[in-house]
Amino acid sequence: MDDTRAGLIVKDILEGLRGVIRRHGVTYPEYRRAIRFLAEAGENGELPLLCDVLLESVVDEATGHAPGGTDSNVEGPFFAAGAPAIEAGGDGLSRLPMRSDEPGDRLVFSGAVRSTSGRPLPGAVLDVWQADASGRYSRFAPGLPEWNLRGRVATGDDGGFAIDTVVPCAYDIPGEPHTARILGLLGLEPHRPAHIHVIVEADGHAPLTTQVYFAGDPWLERDVVGAARPSLVTKLEPADGSGGAGYTCRFDFTLTPAG
Ligand code: BEZ
Ligand code: FE
Secondary structure, eight states: OOHHHHHHHHHHHHHHHHHHHHHHTOOHHHHHHHHHHHHHHHHTTOHHHHHHHHTHHHHHHHHOOOTTSOOOOOOOTTOOSOOOEEOBOTTSOEEOOOOTTOOSOEEEEEEEEEETTSOBOTTOEEEEEOOOTTSOOTTTSTTSOTTTTEEEEEOOTTSEEEEEEEOOOOEEOOOOHHHHHHHHHHTOOOEEOOEEEEEEEOTTBOOEEEEEEETTOTTGGGOTTSOOOGGGEEOOEEOOSGGGOSEEEEOOEEEOBOO
């Protein structure tokens, strides 16, 4: 970000904050308490979560939507770069790393990646991550294998992919104290609908960060992050039983050519 733009944005933020202080007659003890609150949230590493819960969906709304492409969606605080590349097995499925007794129903998540022209994009890479059946993300919650339910999957010659994973569950964002306190003040419950995160990249195209949600999830309308949107909702279908999957779902991604 260049300094001119940064200066304009900082000026507006300060104007907003000064207006709040004047309007509410914020006292010295309240002012000092607010600073301590932010400092403590920073010290315990909670600021990325707090900001993503309260603000990220607005950044996505303001900047994220490329005409003709799949809608973007928030990345959230639980992405980890460097997930293992997953090769498709003999059954054509790319299996995300998971425990031998991974809880939850097995899911085959398939689809295709295309350009806005409709041309399939072979060799596109989907960097996929999701919570386990108790709503925990590997690398952030203790006791999970390092890359559990995370992996990078390349599309085949027809632009298609088929990922072997488990059905994610709706979950509560982690109950970190400062985030919980703010949500309590706002009267918000900490729930997110079930979702799978994905960053899709293909040569000559703008990368897409988005999430896929599931029809019928009661939290779609009351996502604490305010990110779930109808264009990103797919349907879980019971599988025919072959290959051990309990459910299937399909979602096709459309990438816009890089400007
Ligand atoms: C998530 O999708 O996991 C998430 C997004 C924003 C804030 C918190 C969690
Ligand atoms: Fe998430």
